[in-house]
Amino acid sequence: MSEKLISKIPEGPLAEKWTKHKAAIKVVSPANKRKLDIIVVGTGLGGASAAATLGELGYNVKIFCISDSPRRAHSIAAQGGINAAKNYQNDNDSVWRLFYDTIKGGDYRAREANVHRLAEVSNGIIDQCVAQGVPFARDYGGQLDNRSFGGAQVSRTFYARGQTGQQLLLGAYASLNRQIAKGSVKSFTRHEMLDLVVVNGKARGIIARNLVTGEIERHGAHAVVLATGGYGNVYFLSTNAMNSNGSAAIQCYRKGAFFGNPCFAQIHPTCIPKHGDQQSKLTLMSESLRNDGRIWVPKKQEDVKRLRAGTLKASHIPESERDYYLERRYPAFGNLVPRDVASRAAKERCDAGYGVNNTGLAVFLDFSSAIQRLGKKVIEQRYGNLFQMYEKITDVNPYEEPMMIYPAIHYTMGGIWVDYNLMTTIPGLYAIGEANFSDHGGNRLGASALMQGLADGYFILPYTIGDYLSADIQTPKIDTGLPEFAEAEKTVREKINRLMNIRGKRTVDSIHKELGNIMWEYVGMARNENGLKIALEEIEKLKNEFWENVYVPGTADEFNQELEKALRLADNFEIARLMTLDAQNRFESCGGHLREEMQTEDGEAKRDDEKFMYVSAWEYKDENTLPELHKEPLKYEFVKVATRNYKD
Amino acid sequence: MKFKIKVWRQKNAKAKGKFVTYDIDNISSDTSFLEMLDILNDKLISEEKEPVAFDHDCREGICGMCSLYINGEAHGPDTLVTTCQLHMRKFTDGQTITVEPWRSAGFPVVKDLIVNRGAFDKILQAGGFISVNTGGAQDANTVPISKKDADESMDAAACVGCGACVATCKNGSAMLFVAARVSSLAKLPQGRIEGAVRAKAMVAKMDELGFGACTNTGACQAECPKGISISHIARLNREFLSAKLHD
Numbered sequence: 001m002s003e004k005l006i007s008k009i010p011e012g013p014l015a016e017k018w019t020k021h022k023a024a025i026k027v028v029s030p031a032n033k034r035k036l037d038i039i040v041v042g043t044g045l046g047g048a049s050a051a052a053t054l055g056e057l058g059y060n061v062k063i064f065c066i067s068d069s070p071r072r073a074h075s076i077a078a079q080g081g082i083n084a085a086k087n088y089q090n091d092n093d094s095v096w097r098l099f100y101d102t103i104k105g106g107d108y109r110a111r112e113a114n115v116h117r118l119a120e121v122s123n124g125i126i127d128q129c130v131a132q133g134v135p136f137a138r139d140y141g142g143q144l145d146n147r148s149f150g151g152a153q154v155s156r157t158f159y160a161r162g163q164t165g166q167q168l169l170l171g172a173y174a175s176l177n178r179q180i181a182k183g184s185v186k187s188f189t190r191h192e193m194l195d196l197v198v199v200n201g202k203a204r205g206i207i208a209r210n211l212v213t214g215e216i217e218r219h220g221a222h223a224v225v226l227a228t229g230g231y232g233n234v235y236f237l238s239t240n241a242m243n244s245n246g247s248a249a250i251q252c253y254r255k256g257a258f259f260g261n262p263c264f265a266q267i268h269p270t271c272i273p274k275h276g277d278q279q280s281k282l283t284l285m286s287e288s289l290r291n292d293g294r295i296w297v298p299k300k301q302e303d304v305k306r307l308r309a310g311t312l313k314a315s316h317i318p319e320s321e322r323d324y325y326l327e328r329r330y331p332a333f334g335n336l337v338p339r340d341v342a343s344r345a346a347k348e349r350c351d352a353g354y355g356v357n358n359t360g361l362a363v364f365l366d367f368s369s370a371i372q373r374l375g376k377k378v379i380e381q382r383y384g385n386l387f388q389m390y391e392k393i394t395d396v397n398p399y400e401e402p403m404m405i406y407p408a409i410h411y412t413m414g415g416i417w418v419d420y421n422l423m424t425t426i427p428g429l430y431a432i433g434e435a436n437f438s439d440h441g442g443n444r445l446g447a448s449a450l451m452q453g454l455a456d457g458y459f460i461l462p463y464t465i466g467d468y469l470s471a472d473i474q475t476p477k478i479d480t481g482l483p484e485f486a487e488a489e490k491t492v493r494e495k496i497n498r499l500m501n502i503r504g505k506r507t508v509d510s511i512h513k514e515l516g517n518i519m520w521e522y523v524g525m526a527r528n529e530n531g532l533k534i535a536l537e538e539i540e541k542l543k544n545e546f547w548e549n550v551y552v553p554g555t556a557d558e559f560n561q562e563l564e565k566a567l568r569l570a571d572n573f574e575i576a577r578l579m580t581l582d583a584q585n586r587f588e589s590c591g592g593h594l595r596e597e598m599q600t601e602d603g604e605a606k607r608d609d610e611k612f613m614y615v616s617a618w619e620y621k622d623e624n625t626l627p628e629l630h631k632e633p634l635k636y637e638f639v640k641v642a643t644r645n646y647k648d
Numbered sequence: 649m650k651f652k653i654k655v656w657r658q659k660n661a662k663a664k665g666k667f668v669t670y671d672i673d674n675i676s677s678d679t680s681f682l683e684m685l686d687i688l689n690d691k692l693i694s695e696e697k698e699p700v701a702f703d704h705d706c707r708e709g710i711c712g713m714c715s716l717y718i719n720g721e722a723h724g725p726d727t728l729v730t731t732c733q734l735h736m737r738k739f740t741d742g743q744t745i746t747v748e749p750w751r752s753a754g755f756p757v758v759k760d761l762i763v764n765r766g767a768f769d770k771i772l773q774a775g776g777f778i779s780v781n782t783g784g785a786q787d788a789n790t791v792p793i794s795k796k797d798a799d800e801s802m803d804a805a806a807c808v809g810c811g812a813c814v815a816t817c818k819n820g821s822a823m824l825f826v827a828a829r830v831s832s833l834a835k836l837p838q839g840r841i842e843g844a845v846r847a848k849a850m851v852a853k854m855d856e857l858g859f860g861a862c863t864n865t866g867a868c869q870a871e872c873p874k875g876i877s878i879s880h881i882a883r884l885n886r887e888f889l890s891a892k893l894h895d
Contacts, residue, residue: 283708
């Protein structure tokens with residue numbers, strides 16, 4: 001194990017670790033906070049909540065986002081909800097149960113201490129959001145309402161219709177706005193981080209491009225917080241926003257931050273199926289729909305054929321001819337099994353020839369029995385906006401015919417490796433939210449991404465960063481005239497010039513789509529040795545094609561969206577390579593990572609705890625050398641590691 | 649399907665813009681409007697021409713990044729959708745489609761179809777928040793809030809900040825945007841405390857940034873992709889007047 005890979009998990013009983021740690025770490029006095037600068041990159045739930053809180057504490061914060069406003073960050077698109085262990089439903093929920101469900105849901109590949117802390121602070125998040133004016137759903141007595149999500153047998157998910165992410169982000173953004181008005185946070189919109197600046201081994205700033213003018217800027221700070229989300233866009237077609245990207249994380253990786261568990265990508269079971277080659281993205285249908293929707297495919301091949309030919313309507317197939325395969329295979333959790341399990345089961349049915357839609361790559365999500373039981377009005381209240389969205393996209397009315405869904409890339413559990421303090425292997429560089437690897441193991445449970453982003457930003461980072469900065473109170477403002485800044489700026493300028501001068505024949509998107517196809521085919525829902533080998537070769541070939549034959553129109557000193565995309569795609573090749581290498585190394589099936597060689601006889605994923613109960617942390621060497629794998633062993637002191645069972 | 653796309657081209661904020669018409673063919677009716685623009689851009693790039701710059705991100709109608717005035721309507725001919733959720737099946741084969749940026753004094757053009765909506769951030773910075781620091785909040789169920797109030801607050805909070813209301817208003821007023829935020833917070837007990845200060849500060853900022861006055865034409869409500877009602881403007885007016893009375 002690398003000496004850099006020290007998790008810093010506090011000693012002691014699980015439930016006391018965070019409390020003891022907080023008591024043990026140092027704080028910075030208000031007078032000294034005023035002298036310290038912090039850069040936060042990204043304005044989603046993690047970045048906005050961290051920047052607002054750090055501003056409230058008195059630090060000087062600079063926040064960067066690539067959009068025209070912090071509110072556009074992709075957290076806004078999260079639909080279903082946010083988990084917390086409030087036990088308002090009196091269904092025997094607790095911090096322990098939320099912790100346990102998350103560890104189990106993550107297929108025993110997350111740290112116990114981190115996950116327990118997450119569960120501990122979850123309740124404070126709900127209190128904070130309500131205080132900010134987030135209009136969560138309420139029942140008739142005026143109390144907060146809850147719904148159920150996959151991987152849990154209690155109702156602990158708080159929600160604001162199908163727009164929970166939007167409402168939580170607007171809450172964090174409002175707090176951020178308040179600090180911007182006060183002057184404690186300075187906002188840089190339409191700015192993209194293009195490199196991390198490291199001085200004497202510490203993160204001391206970033207190089208950013210003003211996306212409107214094309215100017216390259218230097219920004220210095222005592223610490224840098226990366227809150228730039230995940231890297232799912234490497235697949236081109238995903239539920240991520242078009243501009244979401246893992247580029248900033250890769251820049252940090254190249255500067256020495258280890259990358260944790262890159263192969264763990266979440267494939268969400270309920271997305272609207274692909275319609276054709278002109279498609280630019282996939283749309284998610286919230287997991288909350290599985291509260292009332294039942295998933296099925298026909299039992300008989302002849303029905304499948306007639307459905308595909310358009311001569312039979314799904315609603316005309318009688319109950320007895322439907323295979324509710326999740327209820328059949330997993331009676332205890334039924335339609336609410338975790339995402340990885342539901343996705344694999346859909347793939348299994350489609351591979352066996354029972355898939356519907358003209359492509360054969362879809363299953364039904366049916367609300368007819370819920371409508372019969374509760375009435376159309378209740379269903380409309382619960383999911384109205386989702387049903388409307390579905391109809392707008394597909395031109396099919398889901399109140400009358402079942403929805404068609406298929407799995408799609410949605411979230412990445414892997415990310416920059418961080419210790420218990422959320423600090424990366426570069427001192428002074430922190431990673432929070434989806435950008436880090438820490439809390440979800442091999443599979444994230446629904447409604448836990450919002451919880452983690454806000455936990456990191458509101459309640460964890462603001463404490464732990466003080467411990468680091470307390471040793472930096474004598475350090476004056478970081479001088480952006482230092483040679484390290486000049487060097488980083490020069491590298492960025494050279495890269496841009498190189499891209500502008502290729503003047504080849506292919507568009508950025510055409511190459512990105514090709515990369516996406518390689519990744520979905522070989523590093524997607526199911527992976528095997530041979531496929532991964534092919535993927536590595538194809539990625540390398542395509543990368544060369546990109547650097548020889550891409551065409552970036554316009555100039556670098558103006559608003560140039562093609563240049564933005566080209567810079568991100570250049571980093572996507574590195575992400576693709578890392579994911580493939582990690583998938584190759586992890587010869588077990590675990591969470592979102594299915595190795596075809598490792599399955600039980602009845603098609604369930606087979607973990608190998610003997611060999612793979614560790615976090616893989618990859619260290620960058622150079623473009624042409626393979627990265628080095630370091631291993632952080634995972635120790636389970638408080639839960640009994642078991643095969644995940646959602647059957648009984 | 650095929651179309652003639654008549655689109656506004658403007659190099660940067662200072663340059664003079666003009667309409668340019670492009671032909672486009674082989675478009676599936678299931679293609680979204682922005683995917684159609686992607687295809688047009690692909691074509692332009694392969695002819696070594698500059699692609700059309702337009703704002704977009706989530707492509708599922710929630711981030712508020714996409715805009716576009718299409719055939720004289722904000723977010724195009726469909727109702728209750730943003731441009732990214734508009735599909736080509738809403739147009740007829742062979743149609744000429746005119747595409748313009750938002751036109752308003754408050755939203756200067758940055759390039760082609762992209763405008764600067766930074767004024768919206770500034771209005772919210774003036775008072776669109778509850779002054780509460782992280783930590784120390786009481787238990788979330790301590791103060792019950794009636795379902796009706798919570799639902800109304802949520803109706804207003806559905807605003808995505810796209811700016812269609814401003815673009816569609818003949819006065820270039822941002823009243824619906826401001827009212828949505830003021831109203832969403834005014835419906836909640838925790839938002840009442842700063843209600844008067846908030847309404848005054850946000851309206852003053854809106855006026856300062858060059859947005860026009862509201863003359864109750866209702867165009868904003870008709871074009872709002874989230875169906876936000878002008879009844880929120882009435883609530884803003886009440887909040888504002890009562891604040892002024894107490895001055």
